[in-house]
Amino acid sequence: xxxxxxxxxxxxxxxxxxxxxxxxxxxxxxxxxxxxxxxxxxxxxxxxxxxxxxxxxxxxxxxxxxxxxxxxxxxxxxxxxxxxxxxxxxxxxxxxxxxxxxxxxxxxxxxxxxxxxxxxxxxxxxxxxxxxxxxxxxxxxxxxxxxxxxxxxxxxxxxxxxxxxxxxxxxxxxxxxxxxxxxxxxxxxxxxxxxxx
Numbered sequence: 001x002x003x004x005x006x007x008x009x010x011x012x013x014x015x016x017x018x019x020x021x022x023x024x025x026x027x028x029x030x031x032x033x034x035x036x037x038x039x040x041x042x043x044x045x046x047x048x049x050x051x052x053x054x055x056x057x058x059x060x061x062x063x064x065x066x067x068x069x070x071x072x073x074x075x076x077x078x079x080x081x082x083x084x085x086x087x088x089x090x091x092x093x094x095x096x097x098x099x100x101x102x103x104x105x106x107x108x109x110x111x112x113x114x115x116x117x118x119x120x121x122x123x124x125x126x127x128x129x130x131x132x133x134x135x136x137x138x139x140x141x142x143x144x145x146x147x148x149x150x151x152x153x154x155x156x157x158x159x160x161x162x163x164x165x166x167x168x169x170x171x172x173x174x175x176x177x178x179x180x181x182x183x184x185x186x187x188x189x190x191x192x193x194x195x196x197x
Contacts, residue, residue, distance in 0.1 A: 001051045001053075002027075002049050002051040002060060003048070003049055003051070004046065004047065004048055004049050005020050005022050005027055005029070005045075005046070005047050005049055005060075005062065006022065006044070006045070006046045007020045007021050007022035007023070007027075007044070007045065008020065008021045008042065008043070008044055008045075009039045009040060009041050009042065009043055009044075009045050010026060010041065011041060012036055012039050012041060016030055016031060016032075016033065016036060016087075017029060017030050017031070018031055018036065018039050018062065020045065020047070020062075027060055028060065029047060029049065029060040029061065029062035030059060030060070030061050030062070030083075030087060031047070031061070031062045031063070032063070032068070032087060032090050032091045033091050034064070034091070035047070035062060035063060035064045035068075038064060047062035047063060047064065048062070048063045048064075048065065048066050048068070048069040049061065049062055049063075049069070050063070050069055050072055050073055050076075052076075052083055059083065061083060061087065063090075065095075067095040067096075068090055068094075068095055070095075071090065071095040071098060071132065072086050072087070072090060074128075074131055074132060075089060075090075075128075077131075078124070078127045078128060078131065079127055080120075080123065080124070080127070081124065081127075085113075085115060085116070088113050088114055088115060088116075089110070089113050089116075091113075092112050092113045093109065093110075093112075093113075097109075098132060099132050100155070101125075102125055102128045102129060102132045103132075104155055104156065105125050106125075106155070106169070107121040107122050107125055108121075108169070109169055110124060110125065154172065154181055154184045154185050154188060155168055155172060157185055158171075158185075158188060158189075158192070161189075163192060167192060168188070171188050171191045171192055172184075172188065174191075175187055175188065175191075
């Protein structure tokens with residue numbers, strides 16, 4: 001099984017695949033749009049790989065970070081989520097955002113993914129409860145300790161203040177999730193106040 005690739009980017013396709021040459025062999029990998037944007041032709045790259053084997057095909061899925069690959073593998077091990085949907089989910093939500101979505105049962109955020117309706121989103125949330133944990137991610141380090149995400153707590157506080165889920169989602173997506181809960185809440189309220197003014 002292939003677990004990683006280090007080589008030269010030969011081609012990238014707008015359909016979401018890249019061709020990477022490793023020791024004279026070209027490997028085609030399916031990637032998320034964010035990873036695709038980072039892979040410039042002729043540039044050396046390193047990708048974490050999930051080697052997906054079926055009876056009729058073998059497909060390589062490439063990820064810029066280990067967290068992305070790990071979340072992808074958790075998703076495809078979940079009933080009803082295949083590689084295409086898992087890739088679509090990671091194309092919309094980062095691993096950390098997805099953990100927050102599951103922790104707060106934010107079905108509305110999952111429906112932003114193409115092909116995921118309300119019922120599917122609710123089923124995915126139920127399936128992923130307990131499977132996606134913040135501790136699974138390579139969280140930022142502060143004084144040698146992992147920082148826990150404060151986004152979920154801030155989201156709950158903003159809901160309590162009467163803000164709509166779509167407003168909250170748009171604001172939190174554009175803020176630094178590593179801020180303290182107090183800073184994150186302060187900045188969220190500032191942005192929301194301007195948008196409502």
